[in-house]
Each structure stands twice: as C-alpha cells, then as structure tokens.
Amino acid sequence: MFELREWDGVITGFVDRRWIWIVEKLTVLSDGRLVFTFFNGQEITA
Numbered sequence: 001m002f003e004l005r006e007w008d009g010v011i012t013g014f015v016d017r018r019w020i021w022i023v024e025k026l027t028v029l030s031d032g033r034l035v036f037t038f039f040n041g042q043e044i045t046a
Contacts, residue, residue: 022038
C-alpha cells in the first residue's frame, strides 16, 4: 500500500489516495466555484 511518507510532495496528476489524505472536504458553490478545504484548515477556491 502507498505510504504518505513515500510521496515526494509534487502533484503531477490525480491520485485519489493522495486527495483523501489531504482534502477534508470539497464544496461546490452555486456559481460553479469549488472550495477545497484541507485538514490543516487552509482553503483554495478554483
């Protein structure tokens, strides 16, 4: 099984196991924007 400590920290594509470990939730807003909330509390809006 893939271990988080083996991850080099660079995201080169979508790997669902990595996202499960770092993203607490994904919110889809009514205007179509996405808000990624990470376990450390940071948010990114796309």
